[in-house]
Each structure stands twice: as structure tokens, then as C-alpha cells.
Amino acid sequence: MEIVKRRELAKMVFQTRIKSEIGKLKVVLLKRPGKEIENITPATMHELLFDDIPYLSEAQREHDKFAEVLRQNKVKVLYLDDLLAETLKNKAIKNTFLKDLITCSGFTRGATYDALKDYLGNLETQNMVSKIMEGVRKEVFGKTLKNLRSFPEIDNTPFIMAPMPNLYFTRDLASIIGKGASISSMTFKARQRETLFIEYILKSHPLFSNQTIPYWHRRDDITKIEGGDVLVLNNHVVAVGISERTSVEAIENLASNLFKNDSGYDTVIAIKIPNNHAMMHLDTVFTMVNYDQFTVYPDIMQEHRKMDIWTLHPSSEGIEYKKHSDLQQVLKDCLGLDEIDLIYTGKGDPVAAMREQWNDGSNTLTIAPGEVVTYNRNYVSNELLREHGIKVHEIPSSELSRGRGGPRCMSMPLLRADL
Template identity: 75%
Template structure:
């Protein structure tokens, strides 16, 4: 039976989520390719899988239906016509638009069963696998030392980045870095073709081929009419304005966006690495995103009869109180704001909390200072192991794409 995607808050009880268990693509990272693949280290796959399995177990134990990206796309590709179109799109987006390489790859992938096709695309296709069937791949073999015809996709276990469900619609990401652009093709086909979702018409607030740069980790659905979106390394001002325009004009239910400027760095690549919502009036925040006197560059974009209405803020608490209609805001600082603990735990995704119900979160166990502080503020914390998954620079929120949450009884 199909169900309708619906996310109208960050904190409503999590009912369904999309995950991707790390696979062999992780083992196709090398020291020489780490930087290009956006990794700072190489996780040990066996342990990473155990950690991820524990993450999924915690979610299931708390009433969340866990769906897996690779399982869903495999089911979609059982349709031959869909499979053919999907393969062509993957090949084109891998840089092969025509010629002998494109023709060969089309035939090679078409002969694979759907599950083998999905695994091979995610893991990467090595030149040695096709042997002498295709010569001069990507240039002169004596010069081109890249072992892959098509690169692996090790970032796929960060499903949050691929898209964001906003209300009953979806924003599919236009990924910033070339190495990740193919990832959203999987999600595009799942939402359009899988029977779980195809029974309901899904409005799209942003698409993967839109011109503006937008990623799911920068979007927080604060309530049933307010979003927070990061102006970050991976989401542009133009994308936020375009998103606002589409939401405001298409009866999405959303009339306000808080745009927060954060430092543009790999350590703070998305808004959810420095700021998350954990309860009606409680938020985690990494204090170093603020300047002297706790100031930031923040704007609200609101719907009006004359178009988008802008207002500038510098105080995070002030804008949250004004927009969410709250009298008080409890900001819980990563690492308790300590000069050493805060940056250490932020690097290990201490701010990247996944809220599974009001005042209840999943976090990495390694961030013990932040976790203890959350408990002191009345938050129920489920800790998961994190020695290997954290090497990818993403925490529980990054590794999960919520598809359905319960609506809150008291919406602001």
C-alpha cells in the first residue's frame, strides 16, 4: 500500500524514513580520491555497517518504518522501459553523451539484473571489469591512471542531502559537487515510479535539474508554515529565493522562510551540521556560527501581496521567537560552548541530531559532552555507535531522509 509523504515539522513523531546502508562503494575510496569524493578519511566498511544497522534498529524500536534506497530503486527497475531510461540518464550524467563508450555502457548495464545494476552503479565500474572490451577509456591508458570508468558513490548513505520533504511536496537537490550529482537520479525515479509514492501526485518545490544550487541538509521544516534554510557552502541565496517563490505561489502551506548565513566550509557544509530543532522551543546550535555578541546574518522571507517581503535580523533567538510565536527559546550549545569540546564535537557531528519525537533524539555516542547537556535540558537521547560512520562527516540527521512524521497537536 502506498502512503503520502508528509513532513510538517522537525520534531513530530517520525513514522517513515529513507536510509542507505553503506556498501562496497565505501571500499572504493582511496587516499588519492578522498578529496574528490568529499571524504576526509576512509571508513572501515564492516564496522560502519554494524553502526548503521544499530541506527536502523533504534529507529524501528521507536516506531519508525525504515525504507532502503537501494531496495526501492531495485524494485522500480524491474520495469524494462524504466530501466532503459534510467541507464541512459546515468550514463549521460556520468559524462558519456555519445560515442563508443556510451554505447558499450548501455549494453553492459542493460544485461545486468536490477539488483546487480544498482550495486554496480553505486559501487563504481572499474576498468579491469570490462577488460579489453573497450579501449582508450577516458583517454590514453598510459596517462589516465584512474581505475574507474564510472566513479563510486560513497556519499549515498547521507540520504538527507538528496532531498527534503516539505509539507506534502518534495525539494529534490541540485547537488553542488559534480561527484554527487548522479545520486539524486535514484530518488527522482523512486518518487515518480515506485508504487509506494506514485499513487499520490507529489508537487515539486525544487528539482535536480533546476539551475539553483540547493541541498537537503540545509532545509529544516520548523512547523507547518515556516522553514529554516542555510545560506551555505552548498545552498545559494538564489536557490532560497526561488524556493520561496515556488512555495508561496503554489499553496504549499508555507509562507515564511528563515535564511541563516553560516560559514562556507567542509566542516559546516550544511545548516543541520550547526543547527537543529529538538523540541517545540529547544534547538542545538554550534556557537562558532555566531560573531561577537552572538550576532549572525539572518533574513526572513515572507509571502505578501507584493511578492517576497524581506526583514533582516542579527539575533537567532529573536528571529525564532518572532517567527514561531514563542516567548522563550532554549539554545543548547554544542560541547557546552567549550573552546575545545565544542569544535571537536561539531567536527564529529555533535549538532547533527535527528529528532524522532518532541524532545527525543538520536545522536552519536562519541559526543558525550553535547549528549549530557541535552539530557540536562530534558531531552531524551538515544546514542548510536559512531567510530566509522563519523569519518564521512555526517551524523544521524545527515544519514536519514524523513518521509512521514505525525502532525503536532499544537502547531504554531
């Protein structure tokens, strides 16, 4: 894994900016799977939002190949844990961060809070970040465990602070929309602490602290929204999924903040998708791969290819809503296109489409117009992409895919070239 050293970071100068899904990808944020993956057990995997337990060394090999493909295509790869450790080199920031993290983990002031703060605060910063992400086991406190809130007699988990195995899906933590950020407010407890990391990075890391980044949504907002549901289609249109993890109210709040804060965005397309684990985010069933080409899982559509879709625009009264049912027509109207090419997962075959959607056949990461990164296991969808003129970079996926997320899920773009 490439480690971005402090001197390298000091040389980097860029302004966060995402004005499309397809502009040449310049800078991206990843998280290499770590020991947090090995700290999933059969008893905890569903609580931690996993259906299986990936084999760590193979997952790391696959992820390294993903990062290598990006670098070969001149994408600057940054790592979440490295940026967080750099941010926390400041002792005052580190102290405040620990207070926030332990509180978010469910511990208020008291014996457990004090023990965790003392243990973590005395670790070297990079090691501390790793420990936080992989989970803190009760055994590190030895005989003092009896003074802590969680006792083995009533709590049979070995962890006093749970691991965060979903971190390698960095897309969900936040979305850069234009020059601003929407920091996610996660639906499930297993992921709610993760967004604290990106909040501190964007606020205090030297790469971002000299930028004025407006926030379209904040992690402590009541309404729930996750980055996998947000697609920045161009410089004035955003699509957002109404999903298992993003609420209607969050989309309304996001639209309101975009419209009234000079964001440049005047259109939000809200797309209703089935509310289930297999289709947890919009980007698991729909992504943009070229100016007029999109992948789509056909089962999100109803009879006669109809869907529940709303467009939101600013009005004198706040927001104007319009109901639609034809995805192609909405995309043509909002993006000013004469034609739209919908590329169906698994070629629309009822077996292949379902199988490949489960393995993230629709979750493509576009790195330039008409050029994508996909999982190699989705060979039917990949063949169809090529038939439609898309350049496809395949990466190995036997273990990464067990987390129910693909290349788009595993990447948070920070900078794309304007179209």
C-alpha cells in the same frame, strides 16, 4: 539489514508529509554503506568529499545499529537501493534511467556510452543498482577498454564510472516540505548523480507514483540547494542555510515556489553559516529537538551572538525580505514562542564544542518531540541534551563519522506525525 520485499511494499500505504522537524517519525529512507565506501582511495578521497576512508564492515555494523534504534521506536525503515531496484523492475523505466545516468556520468553517445549501457543493462536489476553505486571499474570491459574514452595512459583511476560513497547521507538528496518535495541540485560533481535516484523513486515507485507530489525545486534547476540545509520547523515555517552548498538564489526560488503554489508555507528563514567543509550544511550546526529547543554550534554566531539572518514572506510584489541578527528572537517571532532554549554543542567549551561539531555533535535526528538519536562519541553534547530534558538514543560512530555526517544527515524522513 532488513530488506523490504515487494509483497511488504505492496502492503504499505502512506502519503509523504513532513510538517515539522520534531513530529513522531513514521517512515524514513536510509542507505546502508556498501562497497562504494571501499572504493575510496587516498588519491580520490578529497574529490569524493571524504577526509578519511571508513572501515566498511564496522560502518555497516554502526549503521545497522542506527536502523535498529529507529525500528525499536516504531519507525518504518526503507532503503534507497531497494526502492530504486523496485522502481527499475519496469524495463522501459530502467532503459530511460540508464540513459540518464550514463549521460550524468559524463558520457554522451559513443563507444563508452554504448559499452556502459550494454554492461549495466544486462545485469540483474538489484545487482545493477549495486554496481552503479559502488562504481564501475575499467577492467570489466577487458580488451575492449582500448575503444573507450578513458585510457589508463591518461587517466590512472581504475574506474570508468566513479563510486558514490556519500549515498549513506540520504538527507541531502531531497527534502519533503509539507506534501511536496525539493529535489536537490548538488554543488559538487561527486554527488550530482545521486539525486537521479530519488527523482526516479518519487516519480515511478509504486509507493509514490499514485501520489500527486508538487516539486518546490528540481534536480535540473540551475540554482544549488542540498537537503542538509533545509529544516521544516513547523507547518508554515522553513529554515534554510546559506552555506557552502546552498545559494541565496536557490533559497529565493524555493521560497517563491512555496509561496505561489498553495504549499501552506508563508515564512522562510535564511540563515548564513560559515562557508567551509566543517560546516557544510545548516544541520551540522543547528537542529530542532523540541517545540522550543534547538542545538546550535556557538561559533556560527558573531560577537554578542549576532548572525546574518533574513526572513522571507510573500508580498504583492513577490517576496518581502527583512534582515535580522538575533537567532533567538527570529525563532520566537516566527514560531510564536515566548522563550527559546538554545543548547550549545560541547556545552560551549571552545575545545569540546569544536571537537564535537567536527564529529556532528549538532547533527541530531529528532524522532519525537524531545527525543533524539545522536553519535555516542559526542558525550559532552549528549550530557547537556539530557540536562535540558531531552531523551537521547546513542549509536556507535567511529567509522560513520569519518564521512562528516551524523544521524540527521543519514536519514531522509518521508512521513512524520502532525503535531
